[in-house]
Amino acid sequence: MSDIAISFMSPRGRVLPVATIVAAIVVLWYALAVLLNWPQVTAMMANNGQTGTTPEIIGATWSMERPVLPSPHQVIAEFWKTTFEVAPSSKRSLLYHAWITASATMLGFAFGAILGMLLAAGIVHVRTLDRSLMPWIIASQTVPILAIAPMIIVILGAVGMVGLVPKAIISMYLCFFPVTIGMVKGLRSPDVLQLDLMRTYSAGDWQVFWKLRLPASIPFLFASMKVAIAISLVGTIVGELPTGASGGIGARLLSGSYYGQTVQIWSALLMAALLGSVLVYAMGGIERLTLRKMGARV
Amino acid sequence: MPSDGDARLAGVSAAGTDLGASVAGDVVIDIRNLSLTFQTADTPVHALSDIDLQVNAGEFVSLIGPSGCGKTTLMRIVADLEQPTGGTALVNGMTPQEARRKRAYGYVFQAPALYPWRNVLGNVTLPHEIFGLSKDEREQKAKRYLELVGLAGFEKKFPWQLSGGMQQRVSIARALSFDPAILLMDEPFGALDEITRDRMNEELLSIWRKTRKTVIFVTHSIDEAVLLSTRIVVMSARPGRIIDVIDSTLPPDRSIETRESPAALALAHRVREGLKAGHSYD
Structure with missing residues (x-):
């Protein structure tokens, strides 16, 4: 895993493949914009009694105010304007909304990671929990989050919790699961000899946990935390949708769809993707530092 | 070796009385009528049957026999890692469980069983960390035993940076680090090349020679058993039982060349005969 990660991270190994994919996506995107916006443009021109040449129509499909699919340069322009040209404290700033979402994501991830680890420790050590808890944990993930998110918001709102925490709880609900699964696997990863060794020292359960099971589980934990933090972001955005929240990437998506502002929706989506990448890469960085400290060949 | 380290290592009985070490000649491990039957789905497997064995303090006893003869199982019973279904085993006059609680023995496994996230020093200090010794003390002791196994200067290396032989030496240092009077070694060199x-x-x-610990040593290798042991216990499989117990006639001062002496060859011959007899039985 580490070798691939290193070659992927090194500048010379990364630039060419990434640039190729980006170029392919951009070309495809422009083509789709022409295809999807064409009927609207020609209808508008017909209304105004105009007939455009093909290049004129294509040009128009790339510069509509409310296109079905905005072209990349429109999204980039909107993204640039709302990110860098507006004060970050303004409600029109994408950074403002991104920060609201990011803080709820990180809080939800922290809740979820702690809950996931506690559940895993319980499952590994208490036989009854192993049998009784696991089916519920799996069932919890089969419930569509879109269905229960509004209910969580309403219930927590009734007890006076609004704003950051309800969103964090929705994201926790989604992201504890991979942490539990990975951590259970990790806590059970020590082999028979490593466990027998502890027994020859008459080590207590607590010592076996701290000195053997927990360190052995760390690589598993990080693998699942990278999944969890990405899911946590999705959970937060979903949590922002039904709240009529005034801020956050989810709120931005919602208001964009109210007013048919597709350019705004797409630039918010771009911000969500960037935020997700930053969070996952940051987690990867912490992983490498931790594992290096634990003597791994990274 | 610094002389003070030598003195401390030699003074096992002084340092080790609280660990239950006894004066040379005393019976340290007393196994009587021991048997172990595993209940499997179809037929019960007689892993051990009617084992009688007494090991005196300071002896080096090898258990040799074919795979499946129960030699490892026998040692695991002594270590309280396995429960017999019949007979008794006493370690320092206590049950194996009590002996384990009193940390009477150090165990060296077939594989080094090092914890990969700990460096060499961290692996050797592990037992003392569990026993609750202060950091300075456990590191001091660990360094002394790392020096004894020839790994001074490797404290900061991680297991993957060491060869298989070096890893096994770390695991021996770890077993010795808390100065147990008994050393249980389960084919510790089985995975290493001949050289x-x-x-x-x-x-x-x-x-x-330096520590005079009581050693029980499980091996497949006749050469190894002959070279190291003061007594060789030959076992056979299905049911696991003792075929022959051979007192070594070799002098206490030995080296690799001792294996080629007439006395060693005669011993090896007798071991081989015993193994053959055990084999023809089934």
């Missing part, structure tokens, strides 16, 4: 194994055998001889 490394010879060197490890010589090192083990010298460690045993």
Whole structure:
């Protein structure tokens, strides 16, 4: 895993493949914009009694105010304007909304990671929990989050919790699961000899946990935390949708769809993707530092 | 070796009385009528049957026999890692469980069983960390035993940076680090190449000379058993039982070359005969 990660991270190994994919996506995107916006443009021109040449129509499909699919340069322009040209404290700033979402994501991830680890420790050590808890944990993930998110918001709102925490709880609900699964696997990863060794020292359960099971589980934990933090972001955005929240990437998506502002929706989506990448890469960085400290060949 | 380290290592009985070490000649491990039957789905497997064995303090006893003869199982019973279904085993006059609680023995496994996230020093200090010794004290002790197994200067290395032989030496240092009076070794050199194994055998001889611990040593190798042991216990499989117990006629001062002496060859011959007899039985 580490070798691939290193070659992927090194500048010379990364630039060419990434640039190729980006170029392919951009070309495809422009083509789709022409295809999807064409009927609207020609209808508008017909209304105004105009007939455009093909290049004129294509040009128009790339510069509509409310296109079905905005072209990349429109999204980039909107993204640039709302990110860098507006004060970050303004409600029109994408950074403002991104920060609201990011803080709820990180809080939800922290809740979820702690809950996931506690559940895993319980499952590994208490036989009854192993049998009784696991089916519920799996069932919890089969419930569509879109269905229960509004209910969580309403219930927590009734007890006076609004704003950051309800969103964090929705994201926790989604992201504890991979942490539990990975951590259970990790806590059970020590082999028979490593466990027998502890027994020859008459080590207590607590010592076996701290000195053997927990360190052995760390690589598993990080693998699942990278999944969890990405899911946590999705959970937060979903949590922002039904709240009529005034801020956050989810709120931005919602208001964009109210007013048919597709350019705004797409630039918010771009911000969500960037935020997700930053969070996952940051987690990867912490992983490498931790594992290096634990003597791994990274 | 610094002389003060030597003195401390030699003074096992003084340092080790609280660990239950006894004066040379006393019976340290007393196994009577021991048997172990595993209940499997179809037929019960008689892993051990009617084992009688007494090991005196300071002895080096090898258990040799074919795979499946129960030699490892026998040692695991002594270590309280396995429960017999019949008979008794006493370690320092206590049940194996009590002996384990009093940390009477150090166990060296077939594989080094090092914790990969700990460096060499961290692996050797592990037992003392569990026993609750202060950091300074456990590191001091660990360094002394790392020096004894020839790994001074490797404290900061991680297991993957060491060869198989070096890893096994770390695990021997770890077993010795809390100065148990008894050392249980389960084919510790089985996975090593012949050349490394010879060197490890010589090192083990010298460690045993310095520490005079009671050693039980499980092996597949006749050469190894002959070279190291003061007594060789030959076992056979299905049911696991003792075929022959051979007192070594070799002088206490031994080296790899001792294996080629007439006395050693005669011993090896007798071991081989015993193994053959055990084999023809089934």
